[in-house]
Amino acid sequence: MSARILDGKKIASDIRQEVVGEIVAMAVRGIRPGLAVVLVGHNPASEIYVRGKVKACAEVRIYSEQHAPAETSTTADVCALINDLNRRDEIDGILVQLPLPTQIDAKRVLMAVDPAKDVDGFHPLNVGFLSTQRPGLVPCTPAGVMEILKRSQIPVAGQHAVIVGRSDIVGKPAAMLLLNANATVTVCHSKTRDLSRVCSQADILVAAIGRAGLITRDFVKPGATVIDVGMNKITGNSEFQRLFSGDSEREETFRKKGSVLVGDVHPEVAQVAGALTPVPGGVGPLTIAMLMYNTVKAAKMRRGSGQGLVASGQQIGG
Numbered sequence: 001m002s003a004r005i006l007d008g009k010k011i012a013s014d015i016r017q018e019v020v021g022e023i024v025a026m027a028v029r030g031i032r033p034g035l036a037v038v039l040v041g042h043n044p045a046s047e048i049y050v051r052g053k054v055k056a057c058a059e060v061r062i063y064s065e066q067h068a069p070a071e072t073s074t075t076a077d078v079c080a081l082i083n084d085l086n087r088r089d090e091i092d093g094i095l096v097q098l099p100l101p102t103q104i105d106a107k108r109v110l111m112a113v114d115p116a117k118d119v120d121g122f123h124p125l126n127v128g129f130l131s132t133q134r135p136g137l138v139p140c141t142p143a144g145v146m147e148i149l150k151r152s153q154i155p156v157a158g159q160h161a162v163i164v165g166r167s168d169i170v171g172k173p174a175a176m177l178l179l180n181a182n183a184t185v186t187v188c189h190s191k192t193r194d195l196s197r198v199c200s201q202a203d204i205l206v207a208a209i210g211r212a213g214l215i216t217r218d219f220v221k222p223g224a225t226v227i228d229v230g231m232n233k234i235t236g237n238s239e240f241q242r243l244f245s246g247d248s249e250r251e252e253t254f255r256k257k258g259s260v261l262v263g264d265v266h267p268e269v270a271q272v273a274g275a276l277t278p279v280p281g282g283v284g285p286l287t288i289a290m291l292m293y294n295t296v297k298a299a300k301m302r303r304g305s306g307q308g309l310v311a312s313g314q315q316i317g318g
């Protein structure tokens with residue numbers, strides 16, 4: 001048996017098209033949604049992510065601007081910038097790329113963002129809205145996971161969803177969204193005993209721990225849906241062999257570039273899972289699509305034209 005591969009690129013592209021439709025309709029009313037992206041310092045991975053986000057804005061016609069405070073900035077410096085962005089009417093969304101340099105109090109910075117402009121959904125007010133099933137802005141990656149499930153017609157209600165990882169960015173909000181969608185939810189983490197046994201009870205397994213190929217075939221119930229949120233760069237040969245021995249296509253990439261990307265799910269899981277998101281091309285593209293969606297949603301909410309986007313006759317996002 002070989003898992004059905006869930007095409008995140010296609011789903012993300014569909015959502016982006018729906019978002020463009022909304023933006024065109026707003027343009028008729030003279031409104032252009034605007035996103036400010038704040039990247040403090042020079043984290044190479046963050047620089048790549050931010051470039052992708054800014055590029056996507058241009059593609060869907062969202063106004064965007066990038067702010068790059070120095071690596072040595074203080075919490076007060078970054079909060080002052082955010083306050084400035086909070087006050088500007090043409091800015092609908094504010095995204096502070098994480099992680100922040102260690103001298104900065106990330107919790108204070110995230111709390112400084114106006115909740116109405118909090119397109120990452122990290123402000124405690126939006127976290128509270130999500131956990132009490134009120135409308136608000138929902139973190140992009142978990143919202144993308146839900147869109148993949150919904151648009152792939154994978155039922156959630158009554159299913160046992162197991163999430164590996166309890167981060168504020170992915171694990172916890174994914175647990176809330178799945179719970180709100182009537183799944184029975186188990187959240188696992190680094191201290192969970194007998195992780196493979198717990199995971200093997202899942203109908204839907206969400207891997208978001210940042211450990212390359214941790215989820216091997218013995219973690220997966222035959223036929224289960226496996227959503228791989230991991231994004232790990234492999235540079236060592238023995239690690240490469242553990243994950244990809246015999247995969248000639250990836251071997252060539254590894255030889256040429258000196259690295260390959262792998263999720264938290266071992267490639268052998270494709271032989272047992274019923275459905276699986278690939279890395280790359282699974283959840284990743286959804287994160288950006290949902291950021292575009294959230295920016296338009298924030299613009300509509302703030303500028304007083306109702307909540308949520310209605311696309312293809314159905315409400316998308318949280």
Ligand code: GUN
Pocket residue numbers: 095096097098099120140141169287
């Ligand atoms: N760093 C890793 N993922 C994310 C994300 O979804 N949003 C932000 N702002 N930073 C991140």
